[in-house]
Amino acid sequence: MAQSLHLRAPPTPARSLSKPTTPSLLRPPSLPFSLPRRRPIPLLSASTTPPSTDIIFDNGGVSSVAAAAIDVDAVTEAELKENGFRSTRRTKLVCTIGPATCKPEQLEALAVGGMNVARLNMCHGDRDWHRSVIRDVRRLNEEKGFAVAVMMDTEGSEIHMGDLGGAPSAKAEDGEIWTFSVRSFNSPLPDHTIHVNYDGFAEDVKVGDELLVDGGMVRFEVIEKIGPDVKCRCTDPGLLLPRANLTFWRDGSLVRERNAMLPTISSKDWLDIDFGIAEGVEFIAVSFVKSAEVINHLKSYIAARCHDSNISVIAKIESIDSLKNLEEIIRAADGAMVARGDLGAQIPLEQVPSAQQRIVKVCRQLNKPVIVASQLLESMIEYPTPTRAEVADVSEAVRQRADALMLSGESAMGQYPDKALTVLRSVSLRIERWWREEKRHEAMELPDIASSFSDKISEEICNSAAKMANNLGVDALFVYTKTGHMASILSRCRPDCPIFAFTTSTSVRRRLNLQWGLIPFRLSFSDDMESNLNRTFSLLKARGMIQSGDLVIALSDMLQSIQVMNVP
């Protein structure tokens, strides 16, 4: 070791530090403009050894196994050899799995292409389908050494249409009269009839209300109520897709009194959550969160059922209430999603960008991973290249240094899932590099978040380490972390160099895969940092991932230590 500096934090006294601690949004009579959320797309049907127990890594979809018998992950190795540490992608990628990507070979193509998290939207597909996707992802991880995490996204109890009696879509023409009904029908549905999932629908709407499908994709006016049936005239024609979201508006405002009474987690969602717990998913994303209460409830439910409580709860910010209670929701949750699809149906579209910026910032300050979701590359559902505007949108999310970007329809049912993922990957890499080269990072003020003196020490170590890493231009930060906490506070600092996070548990490793800049490895390690480092260096050197002379800062959360050294 050419150089070594070792600071050891003092033993930690049991002392507590106090933690530090918005406005409602109105909307105009009708959206000033509306963009379709959905498009008429026909549904589509993309040499390893078992991982050693020694060290397993993942570099965002580029992963493999390293040990005595090292099986080289060609993609990461090539990336590191070609461009050095700094070329690794920091922004994580989430792909919604659907008919276009559910086969094992298609899942593998996504993992190779950079998918860090596979998302299952419980609005679609049945139990057997979800189970088989989860198991295929697990098998892929085991066989190929990936660390792809699984995120289950609840359906929620917002109002939506039924499934169109099996038809892939239906066209609503200008002036046509359609019946929205809470009655159940046999398929095929009667002509011009839509089933609505919410029993109180006919009671709640009033003649004259405006009914928006998917935030304005198609619009109707309520003209008559007959028992359970609501007759509506189409005022903005368009394509109706199965299970599309419905909102209704009165005198220019979203009618949400009744919605507010529906439980955020429906009885169907609880069954899905039980299923997710049984399958050991890493993340549960909760749709239409209104307050911190539901997040706290779900977290205690999970804690009572999984002993090591390894499921992270992600709050989806997609309603007016979630914006109102943003800080408390994010404090309660383990992460958040800027769910711009529904958010854009609840607030005027031109307010979505500032809401996104605010959510990303609050998450960063509170050290919670944040995903920017929906329509990032919407046109790629149909076309092999994105629009310039979409590339600019992706760039903006990367520039805001969100932890992750998400594909929805692009990967679930689009024609070019792999190409869409490639666009996210290459735009992320380019914008991250631009940001580093230009040093565009405004120094974001990061408030103290530690809840104990021991946490406070870890936080100070991470803040200093990140600063030192930037000032010294080190090649990588190494963090040895059992719970992942120290890796996550290091990620919050968004340092210039990548963070190699070593953890003993497979599930922590997979959860860390959602966080900005972390390259999570599983490694069995001890309290002896000298031997941990020597072992890590020789394993990584054998893989060609690091070289003698590389400058590294190593942190450990057991020892609360920080060391600066050259790889011997």
Ligand SMILES: Nc1ncnc2c1ncn2[C@@H]1O[C@H](COP(=O)(O)OP(=O)(O)O)[C@@H](O)[C@H]1O
């Ligand atoms: N498991 C699935 N089975 C079939 N189609 C799916 C599935 N998941 C997603 N999709 C399709 O991809 C589209 C986009 O996904 P997503 O944005 O998650 O859903 P939604 O549009 O319902 O909010 C869905 O509208 C649906 O057509």
Ligand SMILES: C=C(OP(=O)(O)O)C(=O)O
């Ligand atoms: C991600 C979102 O949620 P879902 O796809 O479940 O509607 C969204 O609304 O943007």
Ligand SMILES: [K+]
């Ligand atoms: K959902």
Ligand SMILES: [Mg+2]
């Ligand atoms: Mg949504």
